[in-house]
Amino acid sequence: MYAGINxxxxxxxxxxxxxxxxxxxxSKKTGIQMKTEKIDLKEYExxxxxxxxxxxxxRLSKDKEFKEKKISAIIVLIMCTIPWPxxxxxxxxxxNYAQIIMFIVFYITIVILLxxxxxxxxxTHAYKSVVIKKMLEEKYPNSLYxxxxxxxxxxxxFKEYVSPFNRYNNEDYISFTVNEKRITLSELxxxxxxxxxxxNSRSTITFRGIVGYYELNKTYEINQMYLGDNERFYxxxxxxxxxxxxxxxxxxxxxxxxxxxxxxxxxxRLIKLKDKIPTIELxxxxxxxxxxxxxxxxxxxxxDINSSSLELYKLDMLLKTISNICIEIEKELxxxx
Amino acid sequence: MDSVSTVVFVSAAILVLVVICAMYNxxxxxxxxxxxxKSNIDVFLKKRFDLIPNIESAVKGYIKHEKETLEEITRLRxxxxxxxxxxxxxxxNEKITNLIMIAEDNPKLKSSELFLNLQKELADVEDEIQAVxxxxxxxxxxxxxxxxxxxxxxxxxxxxxxxxEFLKFDTEEIKVTFDK
Numbered sequence: 160m161y162a163g164i165n166x167x168x169x170x171x172x173x174x175x176x177x178x179x180x181x182x183x184x185x186s187k188k189t190g191i192q193m194k195t196e197k198i199d200l201k202e203y204e205x206x207x208x209x210x211x212x213x214x215x216x217x218r219l220s221k222d223k224e225f226k227e228k229k230i231s232a233i234i235v236l237i238m239c240t241i242p243w244p245x246x247x248x249x250x251x252x253x254x255n256y257a258q259i260i261m262f263i264v265f266y267i268t269i270v271i272l273l274x275x276x277x278x279x280x281x282x283t284h285a286y287k288s289v290v291i292k293k294m295l296e297e298k299y300p301n302s303l304y305x306x307x308x309x310x311x312x313x314x315x316x317f318k319e320y321v322s323p324f325n326r327y328n329n330e331d332y333i334s335f336t337v338n339e340k341r342i343t344l345s346e347l348x349x350x351x352x353x354x355x356x357x358x359n360s361r362s363t364i365t366f367r368g369i370v371g372y373y374e375l376n377k378t379y380e381i382n383q384m385y386l387g388d389n390e391r392f393y394x395x396x397x398x399x400x401x402x403x404x405x406x407x408x409x410x411x412x413x414x415x416x417x418x419x420x421x422x423x424x425x426x427x428r429l430i431k432l433k434d435k436i437p438t439i440e441l442x443x444x445x446x447x448x449x450x451x452x453x454x455x456x457x458x459x460x461x462x463d464i465n466s467s468s469l470e471l472y473k474l475d476m477l478l479k480t481i482s483n484i485c486i487e488i489e490k491e492l493x494x495x496x
Numbered sequence: 497m498d499s500v501s502t503v504v505f506v507s508a509a510i511l512v513l514v515v516i517c518a519m520y521n522x523x524x525x526x527x528x529x530x531x532x533x534k535s536n537i538d539v540f541l542k543k544r545f546d547l548i549p550n551i552e553s554a555v556k557g558y559i560k561h562e563k564e565t566l567e568e569i570t571r572l573r574x575x576x577x578x579x580x581x582x583x584x585x586x587x588x589n590e591k592i593t594n595l596i597m598i599a600e601d602n603p604k605l606k607s608s609e610l611f612l613n614l615q616k617e618l619a620d621v622e623d624e625i626q627a628v629x630x631x632x633x634x635x636x637x638x639x640x641x642x643x644x645x646x647x648x649x650x651x652x653x654x655x656x657x658x659x660x661e662f663l664k665f666d667t668e669e670i671k672v673t674f675d676k
Contacts, residue, residue: 399634415536418627 200468203475206294207467215285225281232273240266283460286467287331291458294471295333299478302335306458309345310370316442316449320385320410322365324349329370331458337373337482338489344371344481346456368438368453369477373485375446379492384417385410386429387440400426406433425491432484441488448488450481519651526639530660533632537663540628541585544621545573548592551614555595558605565595582663592618629663636660 219225247259287306295302309329312318327349334343347370352362386407396409396417403426411417421429432439442449457474461467552566572588575581596615599605606612640659643652 397634397638399630399637414631415624415627418630419623422626 198472200465200472203294203468203471204464206290206297206471207461207464208289209464211289212282212285215289216281219281219284225277229277232277236269236273279460286460287458290461290467290471291474294475295335298475299335302333304334305332306330308332309347310343310372314343314372315347315370316372316444316447317370317440317451320387320440320442321349322351324351324365326350326352326362333478335478338486340376340485340489341374342371342478342481342485343374344369344450346370346454346458347451366451366453367455368451370449370451371481372450373448373489375448375489375492377493378446379416379443380413381416381420381443382412383410384412384420384443385441387442388438398426399423400430402430406430420491422491428487435480443492448485450484515647516651519648520655523642523648523651523655523657526635526642527657529635530632530639533628533635536628537625537632538580540621540625541576544592544618544625545576545585545588547614547618547621548573551592551595551618554608554611554614555599555605558599558602565591565598569595633662636662 243262247262251259284306287304291306292304295304307330309332312327315327318324327347329345329347332343332345334341336342347366347368348364349366350362350364352360354360386409388406388408394410396411396414397404398409398418398421400423403421407429409417409421436452438453440451454477457470457477459470461470548569552569556566569588569591572584572591576584576588596618599611642648643657643659
């Protein structure tokens with residue numbers, strides 16, 4: 160019996176450590192390619208205010224939502240560990256204390272991990288609502304930032320074109336105005352959860368990055384045009400530029416219109432865009448220009464002013480690049496279609 | 497010939513036949529794409545030339561001294577209607593462009609709403625013609641490449657296919673400016 164408990168304890172302990180290490184070391188070479196050498200970060204330093212962040216953390220620890228989360232986690236922890244002391248007491252021979260020590264160590268580790276997760280969660284929330292919100296409000300008037308929300312599933316038009324998924328998590332909803340038209344974007348993670356013959360669940364992340372759309376407010380003769388790298392389901396249109404055909408997989412309901420829009424100049428422009436954002440995908444439908452690209456999570460808590468300024472600079476560049484892309488493409492659409 | 501050899505021979509023959517059929521189908525669909533693209537050009541050229549009567553009536557009152565140009569356009573249009581010749585179409589395009597340029601010099605005409613709408617419509621059709629020409633040239637490129645490739649090369653004389661000619665048109669100047 161003791162051997163069984165030991166194995167389960169060790170397995171759970173190892174699993175928690177692996178999860179923690181995986182979470183801390185996760186990074187991926189994606190997103191917007193930008194030079195980060197010799198950049199002036201001074202203008203972003205003013206948004207970082209440690210005192211305000213700490214005050215927000217304190218406020219959040221008293222917040223009803225966080226309290227409820229904490230209580231739920233503690234209840235789950237207690238429910239899961241209630242049977243263990245009974246087993247240990249029943250099987251205890253009065254001499255071997257190793258199992259009891261191991262159980263206590265495991266329990267304390269879990270409690271510490273939970274505490275760290277909650278603390279980090281509070282800091283991230285505080286950082287977002289103090290630092291990021293402040294920068295967005297100042298640099299992008301009329302912007303709207305909701306850290307808890309994201310682009311709704313109904314607005315995720317790429318779902319018809321991409322690998323199937325059954326888990327949809329989003330956060331960091333940002334909406335701002337360019338040329339009197341709104342650009343809305345958020346972070347998104349989609350995954351496909353499958354079960355094997357033994358009933359074990361397996362989750363495969365199908366997308367992690369930025370997704371959004373630009374309101375064109377005008378009807379074009381193209382109903383749907385997808386430019387990306389997903390070669391599922393559809394027959395693609397090959398244009399008269401080999402390099403473009405290699406970079407983009409084009410699906411469109413109107414071949415003539417796609418040629419009209421994708422002139423040699425525009426194709427060169429889109430090839431150049433791939434250098435800037437290697438994983439960019441575009442979709443024109445429902446009077447909106449949708450975009451998505453893989454990107455590592457940039458809207459997370461930064462513990463010092465330097466790393467915070469760099470991340471704010473990256474976010475600013477990301478929003479500016481997206482705005483430029485949307486404006487350029489809209490101009491071409493209006494000129495050609 | 498024993499039964500094993502017969503089976504091998506028949507299987508090989510069926511395989512060769514399947515490959516030939518697949519090659520034949522590919523060539524037919526590529527040839528059809530070229531024909532379809534060519535007829536698309538005709539459709540959009542017709543769309544452009546159908547605007548001629550409107551252009552004529554819009555400019556008639558303003559540029560009386562260009563009576564000869566207007567008559568020449570009507571004559572060329574009638575020729576094109578009968579022979580669908582690409583040379584006539586190019587000549588006609590040239591005359592229409594000249595007429596528009598002359599008309600643009602007239603300030604009264606330049607401010608006429610009817611003329612401005614016609615100009616916009618013409619520009620749209622011009623873009624469409626450019627697009628279908630590119631589709632045609634792309635189809636021709638794919639077709640010509642394929643009929644010169646092995647093993648299609650051996651099937652081409654049997655079908656009587658020959659290389660198609662590309663259309664020549666002014667390519668737009670490529671200026672790429674993405675960074676702002």
